[in-house]
Amino acid sequence: MQSKTEFVKIIKDNEGLIYKVTRLYTNSKEDAEDLYQEIVYQLWKSFGSFRNESKISTWLYRIALNTSITHLNKQKRKGNHQPVTDELFNKAETTDVLTEERMQILYAHLKKLNTIEKGVIFLYLEGKSYEEIAGITGFTVSNVGTRLVRIRQKLIAEIKK
Amino acid sequence: MQKLKNKNVMELEEMKTLWSEMSAELEKQKKLTDLIIIKMTQANYRSKINGIFIPEVIGSFICLAMGLYILVNFYKLNSLWMAVCGAAGVLILFILPVLSLRAIHTLRSVNILRTNYKQSLKLYAKGKLQFVFVQKLSFYLGAFMMLVLLPPMCVIMGVKDPFSHSSLWLSYVIMFPLFYFMARWVFRKYMSVTGNAENILKELDK
Numbered sequence: 282m283q284s285k286t287e288f289v290k291i292i293k294d295n296e297g298l299i300y301k302v303t304r305l306y307t308n309s310k311e312d313a314e315d316l317y318q319e320i321v322y323q324l325w326k327s328f329g330s331f332r333n334e335s336k337i338s339t340w341l342y343r344i345a346l347n348t349s350i351t352h353l354n355k356q357k358r359k360g361n362h363q364p365v366t367d368e369l370f371n372k373a374e375t376t377d378v379l380t381e382e383r384m385q386i387l388y389a390h391l392k393k394l395n396t397i398e399k400g401v402i403f404l405y406l407e408g409k410s411y412e413e414i415a416g417i418t419g420f421t422v423s424n425v426g427t428r429l430v431r432i433r434q435k436l437i438a439e440i441k442k
Numbered sequence: 443m444q445k446l447k448n449k450n451v452m453e454l455e456e457m458k459t460l461w462s463e464m465s466a467e468l469e470k471q472k473k474l475t476d477l478i479i480i481k482m483t484q485a486n487y488r489s490k491i492n493g494i495f496i497p498e499v500i501g502s503f504i505c506l507a508m509g510l511y512i513l514v515n516f517y518k519l520n521s522l523w524m525a526v527c528g529a530a531g532v533l534i535l536f537i538l539p540v541l542s543l544r545a546i547h548t549l550r551s552v553n554i555l556r557t558n559y560k561q562s563l564k565l566y567a568k569g570k571l572q573f574v575f576v577q578k579l580s581f582y583l584g585a586f587m588m589l590v591l592l593p594p595m596c597v598i599m600g601v602k603d604p605f606s607h608s609s610l611w612l613s614y615v616i617m618f619p620l621f622y623f624m625a626r627w628v629f630r631k632y633m634s635v636t637g638n639a640e641n642i643l644k645e646l647d648k
Contacts, residue, residue, distance in 0.1 A: 285480075292479045297468035318482045325483035347562040377467060384464050387457060397645050400559050405454065406461040419558030433454050 288328050295341055306349040320348045342417045346400050390439055401428050502539030509535035515598040524594050531591035534583050545576040567639040574636055581628045585621045
């Protein structure tokens with residue numbers, strides 16, 4: 282019971298993080314809800330074995346990003362959706378209009394990046410250091426730097442279009 | 443962002459600031475309740491993931507049952523030609539499910555907890571390539587199986603000379619155009635999925 286309370290608290294504390302990942306990796310509200318539930322489910326599944334092994338944030342980012350990669354398309358999984366996260370995905374509508382508008386532009390650019398780049402840029406935007414990004418993704422620190430330079434160039438080219 | 447667009451420059455640091463603003467905004471909007479979280483962790487949710495696995499298992503059982511049916515009635519195939527066709531069909535019926543289930547197993551075996559982002563991407567891309575390859579192979583083998591199994595199946599059902607029956611030839615006439623259009627569709631799908639997976643693998647090595 283203690284672990285359940287602990288888990289619920291972790292999820293509550295990090296609901297924004299999961300929301301941001303799902304928004305980055307999906308293109309529809311339904312798919313985002315689906316991925317959100319899947320991430321929470323995967324976190325719960327691995328909760329027991331994670332403890333005392335790594336930093337909680339590393340664990341969270343790793344599971345969230347890995348789940349996003351293996352997340353199957355919505356079309357392949359009809360019929361079992363539980364709309365428990367409906368309210369959660371109304372966040373965007375209630376936030377500051379200007380911020381939301383700017384975020385939509387930012388997300389539109391980020392979504393054009395490939396899967397690998399999405400993961401790296403997401404961690405960078407989350408304020409992670411190159412070392413932390415390397416720890417979560419498995420790339421070397423210098424490779425993270427190189428990738429971020431490439432991502433920046435790609436984004437500039439994208440905006441110029 | 444508009445300002446940034448006008449300047450044609452997007453600095454990562456500026457994106458980071460915008461991202462932080464959003465994160466702070468999200469922090470204020472706590473919406474998850476204990477009940478929602480518990481609901482999300484319920485095991486029945488997992489059934490969604492089996493969307494591919496279950497049909498494949500059912501398909502495997504059908505293949506196996508068909509194969510066994512032909513084997514049990516194999517003695518009815520009294521010419522060498524029929525026996526060869528029957529044996530080829532049975533072989534495909536037994537091989538296809540094994541290949542398919544093995545490919546799905548690889549796809550499902552990505553260990554989300556133990557592997558990092560790079561490893562997961564690599565495993566998933568490889569698994570996807572294998573899965574789509576098996577799908578393509580299954581399609582062509584399946585078509586070949588239909589071709590060789592129709593005459594022996596007719597014999598098993600009691601038709602003495604299936605080649606003298608117009609319905610057998612009619613089946614082939616219907617089957618071939620259908621096969622052609624399906625093959626084109628499968629090939630396009632195959633190219634798109636494998637292209638994406640191959641790009642991920644190439645990109646990982648950069």
